[in-house]
Amino acid sequence: MNRGILPELPVSAVLPVLGEALAGRNSAVLVAPPGAGKTTLVPLALLDAPWLGEGRIVLLEPRRLAARAAARRMAELVGEEPGGTVGYAMRMENRTSARTKILVVTEGVLSRMILDDPELPGVAAVIFDEFHERSLDGDFGLALALDVQGALRPDLRLLVMSATLDGARVAKLLAGAPVVESEGRAFPVDIRYDERPAGMAVEDAMARAVRSALAAEQGSVLAFLPGQREIERTAERLKDRLGDTDIVPLYGQLDNRAQDAAIKPAPAGRRKVVLATSIAETSITIDGVRVVIDCGLSRLPRYEP
The missing domain is CATH 3.40.50.300 (P-loop containing nucleotide triphosphate hydrolases)
Known part of the structure; x- marks a missing residue:
């Protein structure tokens, strides 16, 4: 080797x-x-x-x-x-x-x-x-x-x-x-909070936050949503509105090719928005991401005896 x-x-x-x-x-x-x-x-x-x-x-x-x-x-x-x-x-x-x-x-x-x-x-x-x-x-x-x-x-x-x-x-x-x-390599992190108005669906709030982040920041965006349904609805709201940006989902039920597309860096001259469940919180690193948006909600299985 x-x-x-x-x-x-x-x-x-x-x-x-x-x-x-x-x-x-x-x-x-x-x-x-x-x-x-x-x-x-x-x-x-x-x-x-x-x-x-x-x-x-x-x-x-x-x-x-x-x-x-x-x-x-x-x-x-x-x-x-x-x-x-x-x-x-x-x-x-x-x-x-x-x-x-x-x-x-x-x-x-x-x-x-x-x-x-x-x-x-x-x-x-x-x-x-x-x-x-x-x-x-x-x-x-x-x-x-x-x-x-x-x-x-x-x-x-x-x-x-x-x-x-x-x-x-x-x-x-x-x-x-x-x-x-290993000491690793640390970078400064700027944390911002945005209010979701009462009655606004999480998909609408996330789409608004993604558009705002893309306008104000460089690089790709990783956005966390509770599940597949919210990811698909958010992608629908962002479709055809982001010229040089690819919208890619990432959740467990996707086929291998779609998952690989989410993990790979964006092509030269383009940006990427990865709409993901908590599957992307650990274990994998997505290249090129500079902004992370968390909706604050998650869907977890619970055993009810």
Whole structure:
């Protein structure tokens, strides 16, 4: 693997330290802020590790969208399509081959891999990304991986990565694993509040806020709405009114091509408005966004016994 092709991102500064930590121990914790580049650069950097041998790196992502986006970005960095050096596997979708060295999976896939064969043959490392989101599947996967490492595979490397995590606390779960921290890169943020008049639909208020932001600011806009219905209504209100700006939705039920269009940077000379659900709050970074608008509403499932 030629490291020269990797872009310089905030996490790049700690990659040598992380490599040394995993060379000397079988576990480590990486704490890096959002946008530091940990999801894509860390697995690619570890391809040079002597302990990897012929084994694979399995990267665990909490969401299908994030898994697919991470695999596509890493494949792009090595000049390939997904399914070569970098592949992904999730329910009802698999892009892998015999050449795949980095396999991006969703949480349920990892649990199934361990239950099918607890020795995890051919796997040299498992990386738990965005661990701060904490889910039953994610915690279960880490528990199973620790069990495999302790009983069957002491050579198996485990790396837990997060943006907002108490690294020392998680390190205790990993038998006192070293904690590596990336400082990241901070930018000034200007927070503004806009009132939604009583009786105004959230779609109308969001469309008004988007038009105002595009007129006053540069770059693309990421707007958060409760769900698909509100996204479609807002897009309808913005249609045919923004000449050099593309309106793209982003929610879980979209097909792969539409999701990729939302994540990719806007073409040269154009801007983009991404109308998204909370799926875009974590796990993915959308290039070119300078303005974020939050309607203040979310739709959450609730269990009523």
